Amino acid sequence: MAAAPLLELRGVSLAFGGLKVVSGLDLHVAEGEVVSVIGPNGAGKTTLFNLITGIYEPDEGDILLNERSIVGLEPHQINRLGVARTFQTLRLFLNMSVRENVMAAAYGGTKAGVLRSMLRTPGMRREEQEIRRQAEEHLSFFGERLKGYRWDQPAYSLSYANRRRLEIARAMATGPKILLLDEPAAGMNPVETHEISELIARLRSEAGYTILVIEHDMHVVEGISDRVVALDHGIKIVEGTFEKVATDPRVVEAYLGTKAAVTK
Amino acid sequence: MDTFTQLTLNGLTEGSTYALIALGYTLVYGVLKLLNFAHGDVFMVGSFIGYGILKVLGGAGDPQVPVWLLLTLMVLGGMVGCAVLGVAIERFAYRPLRDAPRIAPLISALGVSFFLANSFQLMFGAQQYNYGIFFLDGGSLYTEGFNIGNVHIPLIAIITILSAFALMVALWLLVTRTRTGKAMRATSFDREAAAMMGIDIDRVIVFTFIIGSALAGAGGVMFALRVPTAASIGFVIGLKGFTAAVIGGIGSIPGAMAGGLILGFAEAYIAGYWTTRWSDLVIFSVLILFMLFRPSGLLGQAGIKKV
């Protein structure tokens, strides 16, 4: 008997004005899985992430984390329950240092209040050191790319690929169970793309995260996914292994148009 | 019943002035997403320009030109002068900050507001300036008119209300029926996309400021026809104009007009039936409630942001 999925969406729908962005979506991610979400632009993928993380509230349906409904909760509460994400367009704290970006994300799991902070009690100082140590640990996960001397530099001085890595490190610092990665390989050259695939694999195997990925680059999707979900116009059209989904005529039609599907 | 009529008249007169200011706010906010704090002070400048023209043409006691020409020149002068001022403000205080974070042009606007109000205080002192319209043409602007019940509707009120409405209708036609108006609306939806469609953003913005400031200038002159003006009135008038714009729905032109009238009526009734002491307080509180529970105002639209 399979354990209940870590994350589950049941019949989720959302409309903006008259436009239905997500329609009757069922999705589940089991613990330890790596699931990819694919689909043409406008298919509702980022909206899916926004729904899960609480930025939008669904009009219908339910979203469950560990069998507990998270609909209606504030985004920071959902994060505390174990959901962390990165953003398609990168939303770093640019004017803060690399280390501070990661340390900031540890807020939810720490508890030194304002009074203790102002008085700098020993308990607070210990917690600060712990936050710092853990942040450096998360950054070290990325090896040579985010090396020591970079930690004091402002985030805006990082290269594009490093910024993407930093966003992932920051998400890790919130101590999540599931990572939502929104187009982690966007804008990367083939070498960096390959590194990202390896990174995602390591995130699962070494760090034990469950991962839900939105991606366009099919090489990455092929390399990392246990399962692939294809969306179009807010509806799930196919789900299954990469081979199954990539060759499904409906998916081809969604990406390339009807004629391509027919000729395939 | 008479009190009600009188108060309604007051409300209508005040309200049409507020509507003119609110329109300026809404137009600029729509195109730049900026609350032009200096708008109320542009209004004040308009009233001073009107005063200057009045004095040059002989003053209320001894005008050198017929009354209707005098009033027209004053209003036109106010409109033109304020339009120029508005363009200058946009060019020097706002345009350099067009790509800066939202807070920057806001603070710059605060600086402009302060600069204008205190510059006029520097040049003309802090005292009040009365147009003295009461004495114009033997007071005919006040004695002429018609009556509803026991309440006398003076000519000056009729002129004010009708002119304000005429300007608003003209604006409405401009925005909905002309290409420039369409460009303005496009820019207010998505500036980058509008630019990519070949719309000259700078010109649209300048044009918006011209219109908005001209309306404020007209409002300033009409306001000062009834109430003495001073260098410091811009601040409170600006707040009230902004209140009207938000109540009506910022970004919506009919909303600004409606908001202005509503505010005018509210002020008149509260001051008439209760007390002027607390009328400001009530209005400000109403505004805060609006912003909390219905930030899109009565006629505005809630925006959808893409994350």
Next chain:
Amino acid sequence: MSQPEDLQEPSGPAIGQDEWVARHGERRSRRSGWIGDIEERARRAPWWAWLVLFVAAFALLPLVSHDGYVRRVAFETALYMTLALGLNIVVGWGGLLDLGYVAFYAIGAYGYAMLSSPQFGIHLPTVVTVPLMVVVGAIAGFLVGLPSRRLIGDYLAIVTLFFLQITQTVLVNGDQIAGHDLTGGANGIINVDPFHLFGHDIAVQHEGVFAVAYLYIAIAFFAVVYVALHFLNDSRTGRAWRSLREDALAAEAMGMPVNLLKLMAFSFGAATAAFTGTLFAAVQTSVFPLTFSFALVITVYTMVILGGQGSLAGVAVGAIVVNVMLEFLRDPGDARILIYVVGVLALAFAFGRTRKLAVLLAAVVIFGFVAHAVAEAINPDWVAGPAANGFDQALSNWVIIPTELANWVGPVSYIGLVCLALALTLMSPRWRYVVLVPTIYLGTFVWENVLLAQPDATRYIVLGVMLIGLMILRPNGLLGERRVEIV
């Protein structure tokens, strides 16, 4: 270093080279020459260095000057510095445009006045009132911040501004609330008790001179707030505030309760303002509603922005610069020579120590004498204005100071000056250089004849211009970090 093997091992940077390359941004942003050295040293200094500097300066001041006026100005400066620290929390760390900040200053001042004066006959001890007002301020800040949850930038600014208006209206009309006199109305509350510490009433005047004790109390207030805020900034709360300022959505997604953090920022700012307000009321021995005006808001904002929003030391420096400048503009008197010195220094800064600067200054001087001579020839009354002392006499041979000014001269010359200054920004450098000469001369004319006549308006004009200029030219102020924003 670009050999084929590197492609298979992308994660093997050449040791030493990669880091050197990565650090080039730091090297480039460092300014050359001695300014760069100073900035570098300032950046590396320990955080308390600035605090020690401030405290030492204020502590030593009474030894240097026995002038009551100077001590009074120093006291006010210390008050402003603390006020600026509080505003920095809300604006510099939280990124919230709180235009009603001064209302909390009023709450602290009026609260103290109501509890320590004949107004209600209550005379609570100082050690009770001051902490009480801090708490009241914090609560008030929390309540006012509640609407901020749903409001973004501009709307928040307006709501807080309205709160200030409401506060002022209540204070002015508070002598007739349901028949009770709560706030003393437009006449305020007078005969407020001075501070009572260690068993002594601390008199405000000591032998007719401003009491040094209050100067020390004021700088102590500042130091306490400074230390507390520094520690708070260097904690998870401070990081969360700064994250909120950077990108509120991302902060929320990373587990930081953004709404609660905004409320905390409001609370702390308000508490600081209220704290300062109590001291203000005690020293003024009275409180009036009109003191807590929008003009005061603009003043504190200018301090924060000039000093550098986000930097504690910065806003304190900003407070000192702005308050000293305002004090100077209140009644320049003998210190008028300073404005010319500042002007020359500003030009020197802009042009560097080059021949261009010398030529420019010479041209201005010559132009002045010529204009003066021409004016004198046309009508001697045009240049026969009053001259108070030696410097003025020399100056009045250069600047045109008429015995009396026709009504139209002031406004026309002022507007002309503004238009010329604006036009200068549009010209090409060559033309700018040429037109600068008459502009400067006109500037001195306007200064001597128009601006000095109305110091009240002048000081606020300067503030307004500073705000506009800072936003356009140097939004990070004096000590703030240069920020990168994605809009």
